[in-house]
Amino acid sequence: MGSLKSGATYVYERDKGTVYAREIGADPSTRKEIGWDYDPRTEDGRPLRDHIMDSKMWGEIRREAKTNMTLQKALDRVIMIYKLSKDKV
Secondary structure, three states: OOOOOOOOOEEEEEEOOEEEEEEOOOOHHHOEEEEEOOOOEOOOOOEHHHHHHHHHHHHHHHHHHOOOHHHHHHHHHHHHHHHHHHHHO
16 A cells, blocks of 8 residues: 555545545545546447446346247347348458
């Protein structure tokens, strides 16, 4: 922890993606920058959270399609179009 004192008790604050620490009772202007928010991205540049939510949605769609014939037919068409489009690339 570099500049933080060993054994001291700290208040941690987050402001616009930056994490700060200051000793309890110390003036807020004495806080030290200790880290930043981590924003992992997927290969297409989208936030990882969006990718996870999309994967969750597709899982829900596949489970629902097991009991919803209309949804299953639509899903089958999507899969067919996807496979045909991959063959042309």
